[in-house]
Amino acid sequence: MKFIVLLIIAVALYFIARNYKTEKFANIRLDVKEKFEGDLMQHEAGLLVALMAKVAKADGQVCELEAQLLKHTLNDISRHFENEEQIRQKLTTIYEEEKKSFENTIEICQNLYKLTKNNYNKRVKIMEYLLNLAFIDKDFSNTEFMITEDIAKFLQIKREDFERLVNAFETFYKKQEEAEGISLDKAYEVLGATKDETSNEIKRKYRTLVKKHHPDIIAGQGASQNIIDEATQKLQEINEAYERVKKSRGE
Structure with a gap:
């Protein structure tokens, strides 16, 4: 799905701007929009936002940077659809509902895995995006670690890839903290x-x-x-x- 590509580009630009090395993405068409009228909880867009809600809920509060990232994410995803405003409203509703409980986290992961089972790299990039959200307030709590660890497990992300991402974020923010x-x-x-x-x-x-x-x-x-x-x-x-x-x- 191209909205995932849009988010990956956003993350890449975010980290490049902050001297965090990530992949370079090129030759991507962004001019084709999708028309979607169904249940977004059966679509990558809704499932991703649902998992973002779980991660945001993990530490019990949403800081200003998290709120900004969530806002930009909803905007970026919505712009991928022809019915942009309708999709944004639905995604906002999903986010508000899904941050109330962790109970259906496994089900959400399993549904997202079914849609992306043939694209492991995409799932790794989704995991990177979720970890970006968890780390953005510079405080990766035990609860955030546990929820992202569970998400990685049920998205069938290899343990070494999950640990590599976590270590990369920890190293990046540690160096930033030392500099400041x-x-x-x-x-x-x-x-x-x-x-x-x-x-x-x-x-x-x-x-x-x-x-x-x-x-x-x-x-x-x-x-x-x-x-x-x-x-x-x-x-x-x-x-x-x-x-x-x-x-x-x-x-």
Whole structure:
């Protein structure tokens, strides 16, 4: 199905943009649209979205990056169909329903396997896409591992291929975290905060520092221009540190 190809291209571009190596896809026709009026839970599109719902449900919350990826996925799949808006509404309904429970996960995997049993590489790419969703918040929980492990098993993905994908994502995000680690540690240091503190606690410390170093307040105290300039630089550092911490927490 060409919608799978579209998603694979999206994933490829996403990771290429982030220096994560993946396959190059070329010579793909994207101008042919499918007309589908049946049950999407008997179609690769609906089954894929259903599995995405299971993975998204695994850690109990959907972060902003996950929400963006889900939104783009529904849009990209829907654009493959002539009845685009109708398909998008149906896929949205599937997602909302399927994230309520894990009970039918095996059945969904078995149905998707039947549709893709002659294309192992496609199933591996689907697995890669689902792992991308699980890892995108940079926290691959035990629950996410278990649900993706089960999905891989019932899609009949070889264990070594599943582990290879997981290791690749872990390595990628570990390197990214290491590259950002110093700046994040520095941000907490600037705010006089720790990673264990709540966002509200950090916000209070941030506001206290802003009041202390705001150049207008410093100027009102009769400080010299040099002191005012130093306060301006310090306030910029405080603001940058606070934004860095908020970003790391998905806020």
